[in-house]
Amino acid sequence: MILSDGEIQEEIRRKRIIIDPPASEERYTTSALDLLLGDELLELKTLEELAKDEPAGVERPLIVDPARVDLKVLLQKYAKPLPRETDGSFVLQPRKFVLGITREYIELPRRSKIAARVEGRSTLARLGLVVHLTAPTIHAGFAGHIILEMYNFASFPLRLFPGNLAICQLIFERLGRIPKGPVRTRYLKQKSIR
Amino acid sequence: MSRAIRGAEATIDCKIFLGMFSSERGVVVELPDGRKVMAVVDKRYVFPDREPKPGTEVDGRVKVFIVESKKDTAIVDLPQAGLTQGPRLEIPRTLLR
Numbered sequence: 001m002i003l004s005d006g007e008i009q010e011e012i013r014r015k016r017i018i019i020d021p022p023a024s025e026e027r028y029t030t031s032a033l034d035l036l037l038g039d040e041l042l043e044l045k046t047l048e049e050l051a052k053d054e055p056a057g058v059e060r061p062l063i064v065d066p067a068r069v070d071l072k073v074l075l076q077k078y079a080k081p082l083p084r085e086t087d088g089s090f091v092l093q094p095r096k097f098v099l100g101i102t103r104e105y106i107e108l109p110r111r112s113k114i115a116a117r118v119e120g121r122s123t124l125a126r127l128g129l130v131v132h133l134t135a136p137t138i139h140a141g142f143a144g145h146i147i148l149e150m151y152n153f154a155s156f157p158l159r160l161f162p163g164n165l166a167i168c169q170l171i172f173e174r175l176g177r178i179p180k181g182p183v184r185t186r187y188l189k190q191k192s193i194r
Numbered sequence: 195m196s197r198a199i200r201g202a203e204a205t206i207d208c209k210i211f212l213g214m215f216s217s218e219r220g221v222v223v224e225l226p227d228g229r230k231v232m233a234v235v236d237k238r239y240v241f242p243d244r245e246p247k248p249g250t251e252v253d254g255r256v257k258v259f260i261v262e263s264k265k266d267t268a269i270v271d272l273p274q275a276g277l278t279q280g281p282r283l284e285i286p287r288t289l290l291r
Contacts, residue, residue: 040215071232072222075214076249101215105236141274144236145217 002031003114003172017114017172018107027166034121034166038101038145041082041090041160053077085159092129092150092158100131100148103163106170107143113175115140118148118168128154131168138170140179146170204270204290205255210242219246221256223272223283231281235273255291263287 003011005028011017019033027034050062064078082090082098092098108114116138120131133149148168152158160167209222219240223231235256242254258270261282268287 038215038217042214071234072211072220072251075218075220075234076212079214099214101217105217105238139274141271143239143273145215147215 001174003174005030005033008033008172011112011114011172016109016112018105018109020105020107021103023104029169032119032169032171034169035106035118035146036103037148037160037162037165037167038103039162040101041092041150041162042079042099043082044079044097044099045077049080050078084162088161090160090162092152092160094128094152094155094157097149097151100150100167102146102148102168105143105145106138108138108140110141110179113140113178115173115175116142117171117173118146119171121166121169124167127158128152129158140175202260203257204260204268205241205257206270206285206289206291208240208254208256209251210240210254210256211246211251212248213237220251221254221272222251223256225283226286231272231283233272233281239273258283258290260290 008017008028012019012022023033023035027036047062054062079099082092084090090098106116108116117136118132118138119136120129124131130151130153131148133151135149138146146168206223209224211220211222213219213234217237218234219237219242220232220234221240223233225231233256239257240254241256242252244252246252256272258272260268260270262269264287266287267284268290269282269284270290272281272283
């Protein structure tokens with residue numbers, strides 16, 4: 001069941017959904033809550049930039065194997081900040097992929113039995129902006145800022161103002177039961193990030 | 195030894211490094227059998243001895259949520275954020291603070 005605006009506000013009031021900073025009234029639609037673009041956008045480095053960082057003797061061309069990539073390397077090596085314009089905005093060039101982040105910290109405690117989905121907004125979609133690529137689920141138990149996988153399909157650049165632009169919407173859904181979490185056999189054998 | 199209470203929060207030792215975004219931190223928890231578990235969590239869940247610099251890791255602690263408490267061990271969840279689904283670990287209770 002998808003939560004309505006009133007139900008979302010009620011769950012926030014009861015601290016069963018935590019949004020920090022709190023959302024103003026106009027960010028609620030009938031069945032979703034709009035979130036704002038955060039202060040950082042990251043772009044993936046070019047092959048040339050990555051190659052420059054590699055020690056001599058590394059296999060060329062560089063190929064990234066997602067199943068074997070080290071998380072620490074993933075976090076610290078493949079992306080760099082997208083510079084901001086003098087007015088504080090980001091300009092997202094056509095056919096450009098970047099990682100963004102919501103301004104709001106979101107927490108969905110397990111006991112709340114609430115999960116969510118991050119979705120785009122229609123105005124931005126019509127301008128060619130995609131804000132997530134295949135990863136919309138915010139699982140029950142999540143705590144953090146939501147990472148956005150953004151791509152500009154348009155043939156023109158888009159100016160995006162952090163802290164001001166409602167970049168995505170969050171749709172909340174109620175679970176039937178409190179999630180049990182990983183079963184014992186899984187956590188005992190777990191070796192890496194899933 | 196700490197008293198581990200189901201549903202309570204505690205912290206455990208870990209290594210901490212910077213994430214992609216300034217609000218993220220990577221953590222590495224080393225289990226007694228030598229296995230290392232990595233996770234990316236919101237920085238409000240980590241307590242570094244000092245702020246990590248790019249490419250380095252520092253000692254610190256990460257908040258965990260106690261799922262089950264046994265005589266000598268506890269099953270805990272790491273905070274669940276984007277790149278993880280809250281790795282669940284069984285650790286000696288002596289590691290909890």
